[in-house]
Amino acid sequence: MIVFILLFCAFPFLVGVKSYWITVFIFAGIYSLITIGLSLLMGYAGQISLGHAAFFGMGAYTSGLLTTLLNWNPWLALLAALLLTSSAALLIGIPTLRLSGHYLAMATLALGEILVIFFKAEVELTGGPSGFGLIPRLSIFGFVLKRDIEFYFFVWSIVALALVMAMNVIHSRVGRALRSIHGGELAANAMGINTSSYKVQVFVLSAALASLSGSLYAHYVTFVSPTACELKLSVFLVVMVAIGGMHHLWGAIVGTILLTVLPEFLHVFQDFDILAYGLILMIIMIFAPNGLVGALAALIQRLRRRFLAVDSQRRGVI
Numbered sequence: 085m086i087v088f089i090l091l092f093c094a095f096p097f098l099v100g101v102k103s104y105w106i107t108v109f110i111f112a113g114i115y116s117l118i119t120i121g122l123s124l125l126m127g128y129a130g131q132i133s134l135g136h137a138a139f140f141g142m143g144a145y146t147s148g149l150l151t152t153l154l155n156w157n158p159w160l161a162l163l164a165a166l167l168l169t170s171s172a173a174l175l176i177g178i179p180t181l182r183l184s185g186h187y188l189a190m191a192t193l194a195l196g197e198i199l200v201i202f203f204k205a206e207v208e209l210t211g212g213p214s215g216f217g218l219i220p221r222l223s224i225f226g227f228v229l230k231r232d233i234e235f236y237f238f239v240w241s242i243v244a245l246a247l248v249m250a251m252n253v254i255h256s257r258v259g260r261a262l263r264s265i266h267g268g269e270l271a272a273n274a275m276g277i278n279t280s281s282y283k284v285q286v287f288v289l290s291a292a293l294a295s296l297s298g299s300l301y302a303h304y305v306t307f308v309s310p311t312a313c314e315l316k317l318s319v320f321l322v323v324m325v326a327i328g329g330m331h332h333l334w335g336a337i338v339g340t341i342l343l344t345v346l347p348e349f350l351h352v353f354q355d356f357d358i359l360a361y362g363l364i365l366m367i368i369m370i371f372a373p374n375g376l377v378g379a380l381a382a383l384i385q386r387l388r389r390r391f392l393a394v395d396s397q398r399r400g401v402i
Contacts (some may be wrong), residue, residue, distance in 0.1 A: 085248070088337075092240045101233045110232060110304065112344040113239035117297040119324050119336035120243075120250050121290030126322070127330035128254055129286045130266035131181065134318045135192030138199040139291040141313025142169045143298025145203060145210060148219045148308045158222050162299040166292055173291030174284065181283045196318055203310040215309025222303045235304055242300070243337075246293060250333050253289075262286060327368055329375020338377055 092109075099105045118136055125131050146165035150156040156164070180191045203210045210216065222229050222238070229235045253259050261282045264272040272279050302308050320343070328339020346361065353360045372379035 085244075088247075089244060092244075093237075096233055096236060106232045106236050108344060108348060109341075110236050110239055112341045113236070113243050114297050114301050114304070115321065115324065115344065116243050116337050116340045117246055117300070118290075118294045118321050119328070119340045120246050120333060121293035122321055122325045123330055123333050123336040124250055124253065124262070124286050125290040126325060127332070127335075128259065128262040128266060129283055130269075131283060131287065132186075132189045132322075133192045133287075133290070134189050134315070134322065135195040136290065136294045136321055137313045137315065137317035138192075138196040139169050139173065139294035140298040140301070140317065141196075141199055141203065141310070142172065143295030144302040144308045144312060145298075146295075147299040148216065148302045149209070151220050151303075152216065152218055158220055158303055162222075162296070162303075165299050166295050169295035170288050170292045173288045177284045177287040177291075181280065181287060193315065193318070196313070196315055200310050200314055203313075211309070213310060215307060215311075217307040219302050219306040219308065221306065222300075239300060239304075242296070246296075247333060247337070254333065258282065258285070323365065327365065327375060329377035329379075329381075331374065332377040332381070335375045335377035339375065342376070 095109065096103075096106055118140060122133065122136060125133055143162075143165045146168055147158065147161040150161035150164060151158050176195060180188065180195075183191055204213050206212070222235075224238075229238055254262070261272070261277050261279075264275065264277055265279050265282060269279050298313070301312065324339040324343050325336055326339070327342060328337065329335025346364065350360050368376065374382070
């Protein structure tokens with residue numbers, strides 16, 4: 085964790101505080117909040133969701149509308165968006181999480197599509213397909229986060245807090261229950277674990293993180309439209325988690341950074357950048373099916389076993 089903090093503190097000074105890469109990493113930080121929640125939901129609880137772009141959109145639109153139409157303080161609007169999204173996730177999760185596998189994925193996918201249709205249809209309220217702007221920026225004790233470097237440190241501080249919170253969850257009684265559900269829901273039920281309750285809890289937590297991400301997006305970009313929360317974002321987020329390694333929280337961070345940064349390097353392929361992007365993802369999934377962090381962890385474990393074996397042989401010879 086200390087290495088993580090040092091790296092992201094040093095990064096702006098390595099690339100320049102006015103560099104375009106600061107903006108790229110701000111978006112990586114915003115999306116990392118969602119993928120941390122998805123890692124808990126998918127990697128630890130074993131539940132698939134294709135609707136987290138909807139929760140992202142609820143956070144962005146709620147914060148944006150409350151601050152532009154009702155002149156709410158952005159922090160109050162962010163909190164209201166968090167409560168609204170969490171309540172919606174609770175109401176949706178109780179019946180939806182009775183499903184499993186591709187049925188659950190289809191149900192959450194439908195949620196996202198319904199919300200996007202609503203955002204496009206309510207032209208007077210949401211601006212329709214064109215969206216709306218003039219969303220105020222966040223401020224801390226009167227200090228407005230205007231510059232990218234300021235928002236960079238703010239966003240990644242939130243990501244670090246979310247990561248610490250998620251680590252505490254997975255190393256707690258709740259985390260052990262989630263892993264047992266992933267291993268076998270029937271067996272977990274037989275052991276007396278209230279699987280329905282734990283699944284709903286982690287679903288609401290992941291939705292809350294997505295809402296927070298959406299609010300930060302709205303107050304950074306100062307503009308929101310339905311294209312920001314369409315189905316392709318949900319799929320993209322799931323791919324981020326899978327590429328990084330859904331069984332590792334660090335995998336969520338690594339996958340998000342990789343898939344946010346990678347397109348910036350593929351512009352050199354011009355019209356073939358999508359093909360190059362797909363080929364890279366395919367290679368990663370073939371040779372690292374457990375994700376990049378999973379592959380790295382397995383490599384370290386093999387090297388450690390080999391080192392211990394060589395060390396024991398030397399001790400035997402001596």
